[in-house]
Amino acid sequence: MGFDARVGDILTHLDQGLDAALARLSDFLRIPSISTDPAHAGDVRRAAEWLAADLGALGFDVQIHDTPGHPMVTARSQPGDARPLLFYGHYDVQPVDPLELWNRPPFDPAIEDTPQGRVIRARGASDDKGQLMTFVEAFRAWKAVHGSLPSDLILLFEGEEESGSPSLRPFLKAHAGDLRADLAIICDTSRHADGRPAITTQLRGLVGQEVVVHAADRDLHSGSFGGLAANPIMILAQALAALKDDTGRVTLPGFYDGVGDLSPELARDWQALNFDAGDFLGRVGLSDPIGERGRTALEMVWNQPTAEINGIAGGYAGDGFKTVLPAVARAKVSFRLTGTQDPAAVRQAFQDHVRRFVPADCRIDFHDHGASPASVMDIADPAFGTAKQTLTQEWGQEAAFIGAGGSIPIAGDFKELLGMDSMLIGFARDDDRIHSPNEKYDVESFAKGARSWARILAALR
Missing domain, CATH: 3.30.70.360 (Alpha-Beta Plaits)
Structure with a gap:
């Protein structure tokens, strides 16, 4: 895969605009959009309106859709002849209790220096506002360099993910014709534990x-x-x-x-991760793996x-x-x-x-x-191999196809209701403390996440 000089211009723009991008993310993080608490219903709407205004300023055709719960935000770029892609994220956040365990106010974001590098500290920094904004900053840089947004993009950002997404399936059914694309892209997952970029291809x-x-x-x-x-x-x-x-x-x-059993390709990728079950369990005070005999540790947490x-x-x-x-x-x-x-x-x-x-x-x-049901993606779609190569180029580490032991129901909903697979690429770390006090997102994750999406967009156009 050759390197497009225009992509280099976009990456340079992203690097030069990082401080401004972090300031925008901080503004977004200040909104306490806790979807499960009725007292914050107005804040959830305010976050939807903030997001809609930012997307509208970039040139997207934006709508805020009322639901029986919290709003859905959709946005579209101009139609063209590119492969239609649907980008999904959520702008609501978890409650902050217990408040006394936070080292700073959870909705007063700050950039902190830590032994592992710079982080942005706030509720929602990793799950999922920081991840969502990697999309938006990539689109912003693309427009600054090209003069227009990528064509054939659909954005769907919801405000109920942290409270069970009660309005999502009815919304997908009601708006299926407007939302259907060739591939959904979800940024609500993590890099592998060793820091390498990863594409999650199956969810339990x-x-x-x-x-x-x-x-x-x-x-x-x-x-x-x-x-x-x-x-x-x-x-x-x-x-x-x-x-x-x-x-x-x-x-x-x-x-x-x-x-089913693992495909040979996934088996190779998983073996190359050199997962140490003893070390993994040691972090929580255990040492001896249990489970079905004759299975590897990653099979047991991802494929069984x-x-x-x-x-x-x-x-x-x-x-x-x-x-x-x-x-x-x-x-x-x-x-x-x-x-x-x-x-x-x-x-x-x-x-x-x-x-x-x-x-x-x-x-x-x-x-x-x-x-x-479980979600298993068709990695024979060339977009998966292209994204894997592109992530490897950006991060300087071989990207991997991985599984996830947990469940992300939206991927199954996209498959069932819209007939499309999802490509799950996220840049969070295991130590981001999502759902816990002192949540953070690495500045590297935010910066290189936006750069990754710029590369992937260019490769898939």
Whole structure:
């Protein structure tokens, strides 16, 4: 891939304008757009209006769309003959509690020097305002050099991602004709742990399930009823323990339907990452990997499905001791999905599994907590290889195709509702403290992120 001299002019413009770009990001970060807190609804709208004004000044055709929740911001550049691309990000942020753990006010951004380099410190700096603005600064520099924006761009910036995106799917359905492009580009992920740039090509899906077992009509004295009456904690414990066999495999019938093996290309990329499971676990006070036998660590966190117990409650757990058989016990269980696993089938298999352990004189309730399939991108699309080469050029490290153990439902929504794959490229670091006090974003991530998008835009035009 040759180096376009015009790209060099854009990169120079970005470098020379970094201080001004950081000042704009700081203005954006000062808006406390906490979507989950109704008291900040006006601030969320103010952030949408700030973003719309900035995009409008660049020459985009911008609209703020009201929803039952917080606004969606869309923007379009002029049509042309380039491949249509949809850029997605979110401008809402997490709450800041506990406030006393912040070293400075969370909505008073500042550039700080740290042993690892300069950072911008504020809520939303990494998740996702700083990442979103890498898009915008690349567009800004492109226009400054070329005199016009890249053609055939669609931007979608939402204000509810941190509160579950309740308006997103209805909005995508209602505006599918206006939003559909050849490829979605999402900047809400991270570089690999060793600092190399990465393109996330697969995301695990998620099924959340709460189960409640009701036994007697009151808590019972364990001396009088123990050994005779049903104990819902024991029932749940037996059902949950039976979810896995002694090799670490999930026992639900049909659970692994649709789970595929790694492609040779991904297997090579993942092996080259030299992931050290012991070091990874050592950061959280553990040392010994568990999981399905015969699988590598990265396979287990990126390419294999899981069943995990996230919480269990019942009976007396306060100070001292109380000998009761509880009337009610509950547990929350989640499943991470891969490949083409069907969330509805997994949920049904789990419910059927638990029912087999519940006596006839007990009652069981299930409460659903979301379900989304895994997302697996088609890396045969030449855009993926082009972006990988371009990132390697910018960062001076070989870029990698990686997986993600978590879930980003928007990628699945784009696939299901708009019929397009997503290319997930982000520049955050593992130590950015997103969702935690003292969130930060490396100035290098911000600067080289914008440079990366300028290169990718030029390569895909």
